[in-house]
Amino acid sequence: MNVRALAMAACIGAAFFAVGYVWNYQPDAINPDEIWSMFQSEHRKARAAVSRILVEPHSAHFNGLRTVEADKATYVCGSVKAMKSGGQYADAAFVYTVAIDLPRVDDDGRITLQHSTYKPCPTAAGGKIAEQQTLVSPGALSVIKTVEKIIPKSSGGTMEQQLGQLAGQTAAVAPGSAVAAGSAVLSGSTGAGSAPAGQHSSSRVEATRESELTWRADQPPAAWPAFPSGHSVTKSTPKRTAAEALAFAKDIEARWEQSKSSGIPTKRPSPEEIKEACRALLTIDPADKEYPRAWAAFVRLRKIDREMAA
Numbered sequence: 001m002n003v004r005a006l007a008m009a010a011c012i013g014a015a016f017f018a019v020g021y022v023w024n025y026q027p028d029a030i031n032p033d034e035i036w037s038m039f040q041s042e043h044r045k046a047r048a049a050v051s052r053i054l055v056e057p058h059s060a061h062f063n064g065l066r067t068v069e070a071d072k073a074t075y076v077c078g079s080v081k082a083m084k085s086g087g088q089y090a091d092a093a094f095v096y097t098v099a100i101d102l103p104r105v106d107d108d109g110r111i112t113l114q115h116s117t118y119k120p121c122p123t124a125a126g127g128k129i130a131e132q133q134t135l136v137s138p139g140a141l142s143v144i145k146t147v148e149k150i151i152p153k154s155s156g157g158t159m160e161q162q163l164g165q166l167a168g169q170t171a172a173v174a175p176g177s178a179v180a181a182g183s184a185v186l187s188g189s190t191g192a193g194s195a196p197a198g199q200h201s202s203s204r205v206e207a208t209r210e211s212e213l214t215w216r217a218d219q220p221p222a223a224w225p226a227f228p229s230g231h232s233v234t235k236s237t238p239k240r241t242a243a244e245a246l247a248f249a250k251d252i253e254a255r256w257e258q259s260k261s262s263g264i265p266t267k268r269p270s271p272e273e274i275k276e277a278c279r280a281l282l283t284i285d286p287a288d289k290e291y292p293r294a295w296a297a298f299v300r301l302r303k304i305d306r307e308m309a310a
Contacts (some may be wrong), residue, residue, distance in 0.1 A: 008258065010090075012259070019286060022218045022255070025255055027281065027302050040065075040067070041065070041184075042067055042074065042076050042096075042098050043065045043076055043084040045101065045195075046065065046096035046098075046099065046103065046185075047060070047062055047074035047093075049096055049101055049102070050080055050094050050096065050103045052103075052217075053103060053105070053112045053113055053114050053197055054080075054082045054113070054181060055082070055083065055084060055112065055113055056082055056083040056084075057082075059082045059083035059089070060079050060080055060081070060082045061080065061081045061082070062078055062081075063078060063080075063081070064077075064079055064080050064216070064218075065077070065078035065079045065150075066078065066120060066166075067283070068122060068123075070122035070123060071122060072096070073097065073099055074098040074099065075095055075096060075097055075098065075121065075122060076095075076096040076098065077093070077095050077096075077121035077218065078093070078094060078218070079091055079092065079093050079094065079217070080092055080094055080105065080111075080217065082111045083111070083310070084110050084111050086257075086260070086261040088106065088257070088260060088261070089119075090110045090111050090161075091217065092105050092106050092107035092110070092217075093105075093106045093109060093118075093120075093218030093296065094106065094215075094218075095119060095120070095121050095122075102116070103116075104117070104118050105118065106118040106120075106217070106218070106293075106296060108250065108253075110257070118293075120218075120220075120292040120293075121218065125279070126296045130301060136257055142247070156192070157171075158182055158210070159288055164306065180223060186309050205224045207221035207224075208225055208226075209225055209226075209227060212225075212302065215299050215302075216299070217296035217299045217300060220286075220291060220292045220295035220296070221295070222286060224282055224286065224298075225285050231281060232276060233277045233279050233282060235275075235279060237276060237279040237280055237283065240280050242284045242288055242290040242294065243290070244280070245277075245280035245281050245284055246281075246290060246294060247293065248276075248280050249277045249278075249280065249281055249294075249297040249298075249300075249301055250297070252269045252273060252277045252301060253267065253297070253300060253301070255267055255269045256268065256269055256304050265303050271308055271309075274301055274304055274305045275305065276307070277297075277301055278298060278301050278302065278305070281294045281295075281297055281298045281301070284296070
């Protein structure tokens with residue numbers, strides 16, 4: 001038996017157990033960026049502040065946290081998945097203002113006890129996310145990458161199950177090295193057009209139909225993804241203002257949630273109504289200030305459409 005490898009695996013397992021117990025954090029995979037996030041003071045404050053206003057604080061699962069410096073203030077942006085009062089889970093973007101300890105969650109009251117007006121994550125000064133200093137050696141970061149490759153991505157499960165994977169598969173890692181964290185830099189998604197001056201101007205990845213399953217509500221691309229002629233969302237639709245389109249989409253989402261929580265099929269919106277709401281959102285110009293909200297609603301509606309089809 002390789003005693004040194006076993007001892008290192010036990011230490012890594014104990015560290016993850018402690019983090020999960022103290023900060024209620026259960027990662028879907030061994031991700032060095034997420035590990036580093038757990039040790040950032042602003043990120044810890046953001047997790048705590050968001051958890052305080054959740055309906056079920058202990059169900060919170062955070063993802064994609066990054067620190068942004070803009071307008072002479074510091075923000076922590078990311079997303080949280082938590083349980084609603086009905087027992088189902090929902091994802092929502094959030095922005096935490098560090099100076100005043102204020103979290104804003106884009107959930108329309110689905111997973112939070114108190115709802116504040118949501119403002120999308122501000123654009124970092126110079127179009128860059130605030131850099132975080134890496135306080136670990138290159139050798140330690142190399143070990144992180146090795147661990148990430150040899151441990152398969154988890155489909156979820158409890159912390160105990162993930163620790164079991166970790167303890168059983170880290171024997172191949174070189175002994176004597178410590179696991180530490182790397183810097184977290186999270187890029188957004190862009191569309192095919194030129195980026196307008198707005199929240200999504202610093203995006204770098206194109207949002208395509210092929211990558212739809214990876215779209216995130218809190219990462220609007222610079223332009224809407226292109227759909228082929230004849231697709232259900234490219235049909236003509238009555239002219240609506242941005243406010244009307246957003247209200248239409250919100251009504252569809254509310255009816256969908258009511259049908260799931262009450263079990264009454266008559267409350268459920270029809271597939272055509274969902275597609276009509278998507279078409280309405282697509283008429284909102286990416287340069288419009290409401291575009292980030294429209295993108296978030298569009299991503300949620302497309303997910304509802306897939307769930308109904310399944």
